[in-house]
Amino acid sequence: MLAFIVSRILQAIPVLLVIGFVSFAMFAYVGDPVTIMLGQDYTEAQRIALVHQLGLDQPFFVQYAKFIWAALHGNFGMSYRLAQPVAGLIAQRLPATLELVAVATVFSLAIGIPLGVYTGIYRNAKLARLGMALSLIGVSLPTFLIGILLILFFSVLLGWLPSFGRGDTVRIGTWWTTGLLTVSGLRALVLPAITLGLFQLTLIMRLVRAEMLEVLRTDYIKFARARGLSNHAVYFGHALKNTLVPVITIVGLQIGGIIAFSLVTETVFQWPGMGLLLVQSVAVADIPVMSAYLLLVGVVFVLINLIVDLLYYAVDPRLRVDRATAGAAR
Amino acid sequence: MSATQAPAKPAPARAPSRWARALDSDLLYSFRRSPLAVGSATVALILILAAVLAPWIAPQDPTNVANLNLLNSFNPPLPLEGSDWTFPLGTDEQGRDVLSAIMFGSRISLIVGAASVIFAVVVGVAVGLLAGYAGGMVDAFLMRAADVQLTFPSILMALLVDGVVSAELPRNLHATFQIYVLIFAIGISRWPQFARTVRGSTLVERNKDYVMAARLIGLGQVRIMATHILPNVLGPVLVLGTLTLGLAILDEATLSFLGVGLPPTQPSLGTLIRIGDDFLFSGQWWVTIFPGVALVLMVLSINLLGDWLRDALNPRLR
Numbered sequence: 001m002l003a004f005i006v007s008r009i010l011q012a013i014p015v016l017l018v019i020g021f022v023s024f025a026m027f028a029y030v031g032d033p034v035t036i037m038l039g040q041d042y043t044e045a046q047r048i049a050l051v052h053q054l055g056l057d058q059p060f061f062v063q064y065a066k067f068i069w070a071a072l073h074g075n076f077g078m079s080y081r082l083a084q085p086v087a088g089l090i091a092q093r094l095p096a097t098l099e100l101v102a103v104a105t106v107f108s109l110a111i112g113i114p115l116g117v118y119t120g121i122y123r124n125a126k127l128a129r130l131g132m133a134l135s136l137i138g139v140s141l142p143t144f145l146i147g148i149l150l151i152l153f154f155s156v157l158l159g160w161l162p163s164f165g166r167g168d169t170v171r172i173g174t175w176w177t178t179g180l181l182t183v184s185g186l187r188a189l190v191l192p193a194i195t196l197g198l199f200q201l202t203l204i205m206r207l208v209r210a211e212m213l214e215v216l217r218t219d220y221i222k223f224a225r226a227r228g229l230s231n232h233a234v235y236f237g238h239a240l241k242n243t244l245v246p247v248i249t250i251v252g253l254q255i256g257g258i259i260a261f262s263l264v265t266e267t268v269f270q271w272p273g274m275g276l277l278l279v280q281s282v283a284v285a286d287i288p289v290m291s292a293y294l295l296l297v298g299v300v301f302v303l304i305n306l307i308v309d310l311l312y313y314a315v316d317p318r319l320r321v322d323r324a325t326a327g328a329a330r
Numbered sequence: 331m332s333a334t335q336a337p338a339k340p341a342p343a344r345a346p347s348r349w350a351r352a353l354d355s356d357l358l359y360s361f362r363r364s365p366l367a368v369g370s371a372t373v374a375l376i377l378i379l380a381a382v383l384a385p386w387i388a389p390q391d392p393t394n395v396a397n398l399n400l401l402n403s404f405n406p407p408l409p410l411e412g413s414d415w416t417f418p419l420g421t422d423e424q425g426r427d428v429l430s431a432i433m434f435g436s437r438i439s440l441i442v443g444a445a446s447v448i449f450a451v452v453v454g455v456a457v458g459l460l461a462g463y464a465g466g467m468v469d470a471f472l473m474r475a476a477d478v479q480l481t482f483p484s485i486l487m488a489l490l491v492d493g494v495v496s497a498e499l500p501r502n503l504h505a506t507f508q509i510y511v512l513i514f515a516i517g518i519s520r521w522p523q524f525a526r527t528v529r530g531s532t533l534v535e536r537n538k539d540y541v542m543a544a545r546l547i548g549l550g551q552v553r554i555m556a557t558h559i560l561p562n563v564l565g566p567v568l569v570l571g572t573l574t575l576g577l578a579i580l581d582e583a584t585l586s587f588l589g590v591g592l593p594p595t596q597p598s599l600g601t602l603i604r605i606g607d608d609f610l611f612s613g614q615w616w617v618t619i620f621p622g623v624a625l626v627l628m629v630l631s632i633n634l635l636g637d638w639l640r641d642a643l644n645p646r647l648r
Contacts, residue, residue, distance in 0.1 A: 015478050026494060140630040142580045144587045145622045148607060152615055163611075260483030267588055268607075279588050282489055285497035294490060301481045 008309050012302050019298035024067045027077070027291035028056075076292035081284050086292045089277060095176045096166060097266070097273035101258055103193040105251070108200035113247070115201075116208025120216070120243075121235060131205065138202040143261045147195040147268035154191060162188045164270040192269045196261055200254060207250055211243035252308040256301055360642045367642075370634035377628050381440050384433040389416065390426070392434055393595075398425040404609075407616045420616040423609065428616060431602055432624045438598040439625070442512055443579035447571055449517030450578075454524025455567060459555045461525065462532025473529065476522035484519035488581055491515040492590050505593055512591055516581045520574055527570055531563035565643060572636035576629045583625055599625045 051057050055066060070076070076086035119128040155163035167184035169177040179185025215221060216239060224234050263275035270276065274293065281289035352358065361367050380387070392398075406413050407420040407428075419428040461472040479487065492515040499507060535541060536559070544554045585591035586600030587607075594601055599621045606618025 014474075015481075018478065026490075136633070137626075137630065140576070140580075140633050141626055142583055142587075142629075144584060145603065145626065148603070148610065148618060148622065152610060152619070156611060156613075156615070256481060256483045256486075260485045263485065263489070264584055264588065278489070279590070282493035282496075283589050285493060287497065290490065290493055297486070298482070305481055 004313055005310060008306055012306050015302050016299065019302070020068055020071075020295060021064070023291040023295040023298070024064050026294065027067060027287055028063060071292075071295060076295075077288035079281070079286055079289050081281060081286040081289075086288050089289065090274060090292065090296070091175050093272060093274045093277050095178065096271060097262055097275060099179060100189070100192055100196060100265070100271060100273060101262060103189055104197035104258065105200065107193050108197035108204055109251070112201040112204030113208055113244075116205040117212060117235070117240065117243075119205065120209040120212025123213070132209075135202040135205055138198055143195060143199060143264045144268050146198055147191070147265060150191045150195060151268070161191050163191065166272055192265050192271050195268065196258065196265045199261060200251070200258065203254065204247060204251065207247055208243055211246060212239060215239045215242050249308050249311055252304055252311070255304050259297060259300075357642055361638070364638055366634055367638040370631040370638070373627060374631035374635060377436060377624070377631070378440065380433050381436040384430075384437050388427075388430040388433045390430045392426045392431045400425055404614050406614075407620070419620050420614075422606065422614075422617045428620050431597065432599070432621050435597050435599045435602050435621060436624055436628060438509075438592060438596060439579050439582055439600070439628070442509060442516070442582045442592075442598065443575055445513045446516035446520065446578045446582070447575050449513060450520040450574065451524055451567060451571055453517065454521035455528050455560070455563075457521065458525040458528025459532055459559060459563070462529040463536055463551065463555050463559065469529070472525070476525050479519075480522045484516075484577075485581055485584055487519035488515040488585060489588070489590060491518055492585065496590070505595060508592060509596065512582060512585065515585075516578050519581070520578060523574070524567060524570060527566050528563050531566065532559055535559045535562050569636060569640040569643060572632065572639055576632040576636065579625070579629055579632070599628075 055063060058066075074087050076090070078084065079086050079089060082089065115131060119131050122128050151163045154161045162184070165188060166179050167186070167188035168182040169179045169185055170181045171177050179189055221234060221239060224238055229237070259275075262273065263279055265271065266273045266275035267279050277289060278293050280286075281293075346354070361371075385391070403421055403423050403425045405417050405421040408415075408418050413420065417427045417429070419432070421427055422431070457472055457476070461469040492511055495511045495514070496504060496508075499511070532555075541554060541558060544558050549558075582591060582598060583600030583603070586598050587604045589604065592598045592601050594605060597605070602621040603618050603625070606614075606616075606621065609615075609617050
């Protein structure tokens with residue numbers, strides 16, 4: 001078991017290094033910080049002074065090492081566009097994105113799992129068929145269109161919910177701001193969370209349905225029914241537990257998708273999160289922000305994949321038994 | 331004299347032509363049997379024809395400024411009052427006909443989508459063939475690269491590639507090259523799936539007798555890969571390509587909506603939606619909703635076709 005963990009970690013390290021390298025390459029070689037910071041008229045002496053100050057005249061590996069060292073200390077350079085430290089910008093925006101992602105995931109799980117169970121159990125009911133058709137449309141609808149339609153109905157036509165921004169936020173601790181403690185914050189959270197969670201919801205619904213159909217065919221379910229257990233006990237006591245395991249791991253792997261869709265959702269709703277920051281930075285080629293985002297997001301993805309791999313191992317006994325018997329046989 | 335004559339010789343049997351065999355095939359039969367496939371193919375065909383023939387059949391050329399009349403701006407679509415038969419879906423803030431804008435926009439969306447899929451297929455199939463046939467370190471390295479890229483969502487990848495390439499281009503060349511940058515970015519973000527599929531099929535084909543025979547007679551490795559293995563691994567690529575076309579069109583629309591895709595001078599459906607979004611609050615909803623509906627119809631019909639194709643080509647379901 002330890003060998004498995006160690007081998008997975010060892011496999012993750014080169015990936016992290018590659019991400020760091022690409023991030024640094026982008027940071028160092030794309031765009032010209034000198035022209036951007038000095039403007040158009042500058043003397044040669046000024047240029048040399050700035051180059052020396054930024055450390056751009058040092059050899060490649062020294063710059064790379066300093067970049068990684070600074071990154072580990074939370075220093076990601078200065079944004080070209082806003083002339084502020086990138087780390088500060090990210091810290092300011094991170095709570096907004098994390099809250100949105102958390103609420104959207106809770107929404108998609110809370111509605112997706114029951115819907116999946118229902119359509120799995122009552123396979124051919126009209127409502128189940130309708131749900132499946134809607135989920136197919138949900139996959140073809142781009143996220144921004146869902147957002148625009150929601151804005152159209154609930155903000156423009158009905159006027160029930162705000163269509164942009166985060167509402168009033170409350171500061172907790174030194175840098176965390178939350179919108180969950182104010183009414184306007186909660187109202188502002190509804191539409192973006194639905195938009196972001198809808199794709200997840202269709203995915204989870206189809207997954208839970210497929211798993212339920214698989215599980216309900218197994219022998220132990222037939223035996224439970226033969227024993228005379230009520231439908232409720234069979235479905236929720238036995239079947240549901242076994243369907244949830246792959247769902248949790250898939251949800252973990254989908255974090256990548258959620259982060260990507262949050263880019264779009266934050267743009268549609270002008271939600272002041274990291275996604276909006278990235279989009280605005282790409283539009284003006286603000287390289288330090290882009291490379292910091294790539295580094296952070298890359299690390300998060302690698303970590304999540306690692307955790308999900310380990311979870312699979314912990315949860316699926318077959319992976320453990322094989323190694324044990326192989327070890328005993330030697 | 332007996333009236334019997336020699337029985338007429340039966341006409342010599344001829345092998346059915348390719349066309350006759352195609353008409354008689356299982357694939358066409360299952361196509362005709364499935365109303366969903368026929369329906370989505372019809373919708374897709376209508377949209378594609380409208381896009382391809384747009385310069386000739388669109389009511390108004392939205393790129394020609396002389397056609398625009400500001401007095402026509404913000405006409406609502408047909409059933410509502412203040413609308414005009416010449417502008418069945420309404421007009422935008424400059425008097426451009428929304429229907430024509432949609433036709434030209436779908437043209438660009440389809441071009442970008444198809445080109446990026448072709449790019450991804452070419453790169454992915456080449457890498458997959460190489461990895462599957464060569465094996466060893468080459469295979470491990472290439473597949474690791476594909477896996478790493480697959481952990482990143484493709485829209486993020488496309489966004490970053492787009493940003494980096496745009497940063498490298500001088501500003502005055504942005505508008506002309508934007509479409510190529512977009513095709514490159516979306517294509518690069520989608521090749522790993524093709525590579526993995528082709529690699530899997532190549533690994534299976536590599537051990538078959540005909541490949542061994544080809545090697546025995548001394549054919550070069552590249553030739554074996556290209557002429558022997560390639561035709562046999564293309565089946566799943568077709569299905570994946572159809573599904574990826576829908577995804578690529580969505581990717582392009584998303585990137586244009588975010589502002590890093592096609593500029594308003596050469597608008598795709600995503601750009602149209604973005605421009606129209608500004609008018610949502612003033613009540614001119616048609617400028618953004620109709621391009622959105624067109625986008626959804628296009629992607630939905632392509633997705634349904636791809637789903638049908640996958641089920642039809644799956645030998646286990648027959």
